[in-house]
Amino acid sequence: MKAHGRAGVHSPFLYHLCDNVFPQRFKHEEVNAIQKFRQKLLTDHSSIDITDLGAGSKRGKSNLRTVSEIIKNASKPHAWGTVLHALARERKPETIIELGTSLGISGLYLSTAIPGGKLITLEGCPNTAQKARQHVDAFGMNNVEIRTGNFDNTLPVLLKEIPFVEFAYIDGNHTEEATLRYFEWLKAKSDSRTLLIFDDIHWSPGMKNAWNQIIRDSKTTLTVDLFRLGLVFFDTRLSKQHFNILL
Numbered sequence: 001m002k003a004h005g006r007a008g009v010h011s012p013f014l015y016h017l018c019d020n021v022f023p024q025r026f027k028h029e030e031v032n033a034i035q036k037f038r039q040k041l042l043t044d045h046s047s048i049d050i051t052d053l054g055a056g057s058k059r060g061k062s063n064l065r066t067v068s069e070i071i072k073n074a075s076k077p078h079a080w081g082t083v084l085h086a087l088a089r090e091r092k093p094e095t096i097i098e099l100g101t102s103l104g105i106s107g108l109y110l111s112t113a114i115p116g117g118k119l120i121t122l123e124g125c126p127n128t129a130q131k132a133r134q135h136v137d138a139f140g141m142n143n144v145e146i147r148t149g150n151f152d153n154t155l156p157v158l159l160k161e162i163p164f165v166e167f168a169y170i171d172g173n174h175t176e177e178a179t180l181r182y183f184e185w186l187k188a189k190s191d192s193r194t195l196l197i198f199d200d201i202h203w204s205p206g207m208k209n210a211w212n213q214i215i216r217d218s219k220t221t222l223t224v225d226l227f228r229l230g231l232v233f234f235d236t237r238l239s240k241q242h243f244n245i246l247l
């Protein structure tokens with residue numbers, strides 16, 4: 001009900017995203033190749049023994065799932081993958097951080113957008129990370145580093161290694177408390193050049209609470225609700241405004 005069309009947007013920066021960046025998102029060759037690759041993985045019925053450290057199974061229980069099931073249920077749908085690709089292509093960060101590699105699908109949308117840059121993607125399940133490595137290599141990407149371990153351990157280590165966070169995509173452990181914890185850590189290394197993208201911002205009441213706190217945070221400026229993805233800017237040249245955009 002509160003969504004803006006392009007005419008309701010009063011930020012030149014957001015005009016640019018709505019007029020130029022998002023409408024082009026299906027036209028890039030790379031995303032079409034990723035879509036074909038995904039179709040191939042949907043026919044892969046081999047099993048992976050999953051260790052889930054995320055929301056809903058914090059005890060790290062193990063279970064078997066097929067590649068095709070994970071691709072169907074957990075990997076970014078193509079339409080949203082193209083949004084990630086378009087944003088990364090537009091921002092041209094040297095480094096992208098991803099929380100939640102899964103089988104590497106969103107990582108392909110991100111890494112193909114920055115051929116001269118590097119994606120560092122974090123995954124808690126070793127077997128899943130191993131499969132993701134195979135997928136990324138089979139697709140021919142050599143700018144992707146996958147680090148295995150709980151975000152609580154891997155993210156602080158990574159943040160110590162880099163001067164600031166340019167572009168981060170948060171797509172794992174969708175609880176209110178964990179999302180706000182990752183936000184605080186990333187925020188401490190953010191500046192005017194930073195873009196954070198949160199996935200599944202309306203997935204649960206807890207995720208909605210986390211998203212609302214991020215919008216209200218005194219350091220965030222422009223925030224954009226794309227209904228599944230939430231974009232968070234810290235650029236002090238942008239006024240503190242919030243928009244809901246229906247793509």
Ligand SMILES: C[S@@+](CC[C@H](N)C(=O)[O-])C[C@H]1O[C@@H](n2cnc3c(N)ncnc32)[C@H](O)[C@@H]1O
Nearest residue numbers: 053054075076100102105106124150151172173
């Ligand atoms: C929704 S999936 C990511 C999907 C992927 N971004 C894509 O679109 O292709 C979330 C992933 O985060 C991982 N994960 C969840 N909680 C974690 C934690 N606390 N530490 C490390 N990995 C975690 C899960 O193992 C799972 O593979």
